[in-house]
Amino acid sequence: MxxxxxxxxxxxxxxxxxxxxxxxxxxxxxxxxxxxxxxxxxxxxxxxxxxxxxxxxxxxxxxxxxxxxxxxxxxxxxxxxxxxxxxxxxxxxxxxxxxxxxxxxxxxxxxxxxxxxxxxxxxxxxxxxxxxxxxxxxxxxxxxxxxxxxxxxxxxxxxxxxxxxxxxxxxxxxxxxxxxxxxxxxxxxxxxxxxxxxxxxxxxxxxxxxxxxxxxxxxxxxxxLPRKAAKKPRPVRHGIAYVARRADGALLLERRPDKGLLGGMLGWPGSEWNDAPEPAPPLDADWQELPEEARHVFTHFELRLKVCVADVPEGRTAVRGEFHPAAAFRPSDLPTVMRKVFDLARGRLENAR
Missing domain, CATH: 1.10.340.30 (Hypothetical protein; domain 2)
Structure with a gap:
């Protein structure tokens, strides 16, 4: 040309x-x-x-x-x-x-x-x-x-x-x-x-x-065209997310570290995304594990999160995260994978009311 x-x-x-x-x-x-x-x-x-x-x-x-x-x-x-x-x-x-x-x-x-x-x-x-x-x-x-x-x-x-x-x-x-x-x-x-x-x-x-x-x-x-080299299989990582709701409707959230995936974003307290042992929950509660995992595909791996949900009384303190008032909580502020966790947990929380 x-x-x-x-x-x-x-x-x-x-x-x-x-x-x-x-x-x-x-x-x-x-x-x-x-x-x-x-x-x-x-x-x-x-x-x-x-x-x-x-x-x-x-x-x-x-x-x-x-x-x-x-x-x-x-x-x-x-x-x-x-x-x-x-x-x-x-x-x-x-x-x-x-x-x-x-x-x-x-x-x-x-x-x-x-x-x-x-x-x-x-x-x-x-x-x-x-x-x-x-x-x-x-x-x-x-x-x-x-x-x-x-x-x-x-x-x-x-x-x-x-x-x-x-x-x-x-x-x-x-x-x-x-x-x-x-x-x-x-x-x-x-x-x-x-x-x-x-x-x-x-x-x-x-x-x-x-x-x-x-x-x-x-x-x-x-x-x-263009031709692309064959992709390697995407590895799967596992983790856990804890969704706690207080009696007044506030939800327990934590801001992730600035470095790493979803750095600086709000999310649910949970584990590292690997095969390490699960951490202790962020507070004492009657945690209920949901039957369905939250799944999300990142560029280099697929993430599967076990979701545990609990209702807790007012005054209960957490060792990780802070309770955010229901009126100030917007699911749209969460990254996609954390919204998927919330979508799964919401049904359980609504049924518990």
Whole structure:
């Protein structure tokens, strides 16, 4: 493919078919001189890591309504931010979001750096996110490669090396095609192409702006690319969660350590997620073990939690966690796995009333 022609073709397509996304300044507005807000670009890119656009839109709109700029987010209580993030997963992103906002607001005068290298020096911003912010917010000719771009490049260039070994080859192909003109629009155009036309299954090659030069289509293997190395079986870890309700309706919760999975999030007192002996319950009570486990799949393992439930009188003290008043408890503030525990426990608690 002629690199300049390839960029021109997809930019022309993008100008007509760009997705309307709440964090995006569309091609028409950009042509009229409207510049993207780096804060909104940064926030969206952090949210979109390992998450779909459909899942992120509601979170993004809620975050920007609560905290419309980086200074507002920097001043927000971390616990509130973590609560609003609940359900998006990969909770280290939320902790780094607050850290990054505070660095930008308090040390950089509220202004995001424009260069990728400087962006990568901020908490939670790695090579991909730094390149995406630099390209989309500041029109820097950076190479932006997410999952959609990987798929498009593997097909256009007929790269048959399985992922993840193919990543350097795919990145080199993407770098060769990144134009100096309108690199921000180009990056978003390739993402949109992968999301709407060059999809994982049954790509719509007939309406693709790169159908003619696509080497995989010419070879008839576009549906098979990118290839992926066989996954190893996901290991299973076990644990226990204790759900205690006081007579006044308050629930016993504890905040998890900042480091590790679900760091800084509210959850039910329980065990480590391994095969170590179960810890003593957080308080003396008539604990009832539920017949069903709470199951949740993380990236690298499956978790199965035994759930124990108890009603306790007022005045009972716990060696772990604190009782949260029923009026202040929102299940939506819990990470997904802890909500699954609560969903199982709720039936038992309601029946006990």
């Amino acid at each position: 002629c690199e300049q022609a390839g960029a021109a073709e997809i930019l022309e397509w993008y100008d007509r078919h760009a997705r309307d996304l709440p964090w995006r300044v569309g091609p028409g507005a950009r042509a009229a001189g409207v510049r993207p807000d780096p804060y909104r670009v940064w926030l969206s890119e952090v949210m979109l890591q390992q998450t779909t656009v459909a899942a992120v839109i509601g979170y993004f709109e809620r975050f920007t309504a609560l905290w419309p700029d980086v200074r507002a987010l920097a001043d927000a209580p971390e616990a509130q931010v973590m609560g609003e993030w609940a359900g998006l997963g990969y909770y280290a992103r939320a902790r780094n979001l607050v850290k990054c906002a505070r660095v930008v607001a308090h040390e950089l005068g509220g202004v995001f750096p424009q260069e990728r290298a400087a962006l990568e020096g901020l908490p939670g911003i790695g090579p991909y996110t730094g390149a995406a912010i630099a390209a989309i917010a500041f029109d820097a000719p950076e190479v932006v490669v997410d999952g959609n771009v990987e798929r498009v490049m593997a097909r256009v260039h007929d790269i048959r090396t399985p992922l993840p070994a193919a990543k350097p080859e795919i990145r080199a192909a993407a770098a060769a095609m990144t134009p100096e003109a309108r690199p921000g629009c180009y990056a978003q155009a390739v993402m949109d192409l992968g999301a709407t036309i060059c999809t994982p299954r049954t790509p719509a090659c007939g309406i693709c702006p790169w159908r003619a030069p696509c080497a995989a289509r010419a070879a008839g293997v576009q549906g098979d």
